[in-house]
Amino acid sequence: MNNPAAQVRDAPDVETVVIGAGVVGLAIARSLAAAGHEVVVLERHGAIGQETSSRSSEVIHAGLYYPPGSLKARLCVEGRRMLYAFARENGIPHARYGKLVVATAEAELPRLDALAATARANGVSDIARLSAADVQAREPDLDCVGALLSPSTGVIDSHALMVALEGHIRSGAGSIVLNADVADLQARDGAPFEIATVSAGERTTLTARNLVIAAGLGATRLGSMLVADSRYEPPKTYPARGHYYVLDGPTPFRHLVYPLPRDAWLGIHLTLDIAGRARFGPDLEWQVEPSTVFDEEDGARRARFEREIRRYWPGLPEGRLSPGYVGVRPKIYASGEPARDFAMHDARDHGIARLVALYGIESPGLTSSLAIGAHVAALLPR
Ligand SMILES: Cc1cc2nc3c(=O)[nH]c(=O)nc-3n(C[C@H](O)[C@H](O)[C@H](O)COP(=O)(O)OP(=O)(O)OC[C@H]3O[C@@H](n4cnc5c(N)ncnc54)[C@H](O)[C@@H]3O)c2cc1C
Numbered sequence: 001m002n003n004p005a006a007q008v009r010d011a012p013d014v015e016t017v018v019i020g021a022g023v024v025g026l027a028i029a030r031s032l033a034a035a036g037h038e039v040v041v042l043e044r045h046g047a048i049g050q051e052t053s054s055r056s057s058e059v060i061h062a063g064l065y066y067p068p069g070s071l072k073a074r075l076c077v078e079g080r081r082m083l084y085a086f087a088r089e090n091g092i093p094h095a096r097y098g099k100l101v102v103a104t105a106e107a108e109l110p111r112l113d114a115l116a117a118t119a120r121a122n123g124v125s126d127i128a129r130l131s132a133a134d135v136q137a138r139e140p141d142l143d144c145v146g147a148l149l150s151p152s153t154g155v156i157d158s159h160a161l162m163v164a165l166e167g168h169i170r171s172g173a174g175s176i177v178l179n180a181d182v183a184d185l186q187a188r189d190g191a192p193f194e195i196a197t198v199s200a201g202e203r204t205t206l207t208a209r210n211l212v213i214a215a216g217l218g219a220t221r222l223g224s225m226l227v228a229d230s231r232y233e234p235p236k237t238y239p240a241r242g243h244y245y246v247l248d249g250p251t252p253f254r255h256l257v258y259p260l261p262r263d264a265w266l267g268i269h270l271t272l273d274i275a276g277r278a279r280f281g282p283d284l285e286w287q288v289e290p291s292t293v294f295d296e297e298d299g300a301r302r303a304r305f306e307r308e309i310r311r312y313w314p315g316l317p318e319g320r321l322s323p324g325y326v327g328v329r330p331k332i333y334a335s336g337e338p339a340r341d342f343a344m345h346d347a348r349d350h351g352i353a354r355l356v357a358l359y360g361i362e363s364p365g366l367t368s369s370l371a372i373g374a375h376v377a378a379l380l381p382r
Contacts, residue, residue, distance in 0.1 A: 012192035014040045016380065017208040019182050019195075019222060021045075022053035023158060024361050025214035026165035026176075027373035032212075033172030035377050040206070041169065042197055044181035044218075049162040052216050053366065055292065055327030057244075057271045057282070060084065060094065060154040061364040064101070065261060068121035071342040076364040077123050079371035080152065086370055087156055090164040093274045099153035099256040100135065102144035104311045109146050111260050116148055126151050141252040143314050153256060157274050158366060185211070185225040187352050210380045213357040217290050217330045220359065229351040235332040235343050235359040239290035242282020244324035245305050251278035257312060263339070266363075268308040279324055280309055286335045290328040332360035344372070346379050356380060 018029045021043035032039045045051075060080055066072035087094040103112050112129065119127050130138075130147045138149075166176060183203070184196035192207035213222050223234035251272065259267035265284045272278055283301070296302065302321055309316050333340045343359040350357065356379050358372070365372070 012207045012209045014038055014206065014208050015382075016040070016210040016212065017042060017193070017195055017206065018212040018214055020214040020216060020218070021048040021162075021176055021178075022051055022214065022216050023049060023162055023165070023366055023369045024053075024216075024358065024372055025212070026162055026169065027369040028212055028214055028376045029174055029176075029373075030165050030168045030172070031370075031373035031377035032380065033169050033174040036382055037173065037210070037377075037380070039169070039172075039174040040208070041174070041176040042180040042182055042195070043176060043178050046178050048166055048176065048178075049159060052327060052330065053158060053162065055325055056158060056363070056366050057269075057279075058155045058158045058273065058366065059099075059256065059271055060096075060156055061367045062099070062119065062124050062127070062150045062153045063122045063364070064115055064119040064124060064127070064148075064150060065266070066118075066122065066364075067341075068118065071344065072364060072368070073122040075342070075368035075371040075375065079364070079368035082370040082374075083156065083161075083367060084154070086164070087161070092160045092164055093157040094154055095272070095274055096152065096154035097255055097272055099150045099258060100130070100139065100142070101148040101150070101258045101260060102135070102142065102312050103146045103260060104144050106145055108260055112146055112148050115260070119148075119150070124150070124152070139253055139255060139257070141315055142257060142312055144312055149255075155256070155272060155274060156366075161369075182215075182222060185222060187211075187226050187228065187355065193355070210354045211356075212376060212380070213355075214361075216361065217328060219330065219357060223345075223350075223357045223359065226352060226355060226357075227350070232350045234345070234350075234357065235340075237359065238331045238334050239287040240329040240331050241285045241287050241291060242327050242329065243285075243294060243301060244279050244281035244326070245302065245321040246324040247278040247280065248320050248322055251276070253278065259308070259312060268305055270309070270313070280305055280321065281324070282327060287328070292326040292328060294323045294326050296323060329362040330360060331362055342368075342372075344376065344379075354380065
């Protein structure tokens with residue numbers, strides 16, 4: 001470009017904008033800042049991590065379930081290693097409790113073996129097959145006919161993780177702008193992206209050389225503003241709500257306990273938080289619009305949970321479950337369709353240089369976050 005006026009006009013305000021301050025957007029911004037990018041994270045809420053990232057099971061998954069070779073499989077296994085190291089180095093509370101995937105009927109045993117084969121193909125080398133007696137020795141209250149033990153599954157304080165990521169971003173060449181709701185996006189050939197945000201009713205426009213959309217449930221709406229090629233359509237988002245009940249009082253379990261997965265759903269499982277308190281869920285309810293309202297369904301939901309839990313914990317006492325919270329998965333496949341992989345679209349998909357847009361970052365997105373950060377930063381060389 002030889003026109004100096006055009007050069008001045010087209011000089012971006014910032015090098016790289018990331019839309020979304022959930023765990024994934026923050027992890028991406030941290031990787032970009034570490035690679036020397038001047039990066040600004042735009043977040044519509046008044047604090048980081050107010051949507052899906054603060055409504056998960058907080059499990060560091062080992063990588064048992066996902067099709068070998070998929071982004072979910074690769075980024076989960078890699079992200080899990082990175083997350084344990086990052087948690088250790090940054091003093092983030094976490095616990096490697098280990099997890100038992102249980103078969104509750106003889107007919108389910110071959111599915112345990114199939115799951116073990118998938119896990120090994122994904123590079124999860126530490127899983128062990130346990131007999132019912134082995135399980136009894138470890139967890140006397142658990143009723144099953146066999147199980148898989150995944151020692152490297154754990155939990156992490158996801159809020160502390162996000163605060164640590166924020167610290168890394170701010171101590172690099174990065175900043176986070178809160179209450180910045182991105183209302184409009186423009187991409188013109190060769191020119192920087194134009195990003196219009198609304199804050200307290202006031203509209204501001206920022207330009208950026210690179211743009212990352214890590215907006216969770218809001219990604220499809222934003223991605224649709226930047227369609228350059230009529231053959232490309234951003235994936236549609238199908239919200240799917242999951243309720244959690246917490247167990248009142250102490251739990252007899254020391255491991256996380258999962259039934260065998262059904263289709264794209266892991267089943268009502270038991271997880272422990274950092275303090276060792278047990279919670280159960282999430283269930284799976286497809287929605288038209290995302291809602292985090294806890295719907296008790298006049299007791300029908302609680303009864304369903306109790307029935308599911310008693311398949312592996314027959315001793316669950318009456319009246320020990322209290323409503324917890326609701327998280328919404330940003331799925332990119334509809335009810336009844338086969339599960340889809342994470343979608344991380346770059347110019348090869350949508351035809352727009354220096355744009356990376358993420359869709360369908362459901363579980364294991366928390367586990368994979370640091371690996372996703374490294375992956376996206378590699379797509380945006382300086
Ligand atoms: C019920 C449930 C259980 C889960 N359990 C686990 C688990 O145990 N382990 C695991 O690894 N993963 C789990 N996950 C998945 C994990 O929580 C997600 O993959 C992860 O939190 C996604 O992070 P994110 O940053 O992509 O999305 P989000 O946390 O949703 O962040 C997106 C951000 O973008 C912002 N945003 C959206 N639109 C705009 C806009 N227009 N302008 C500005 N900002 C905008 C939002 O406000 C939000 O803060 C679970 C998910 C759910 C729903």
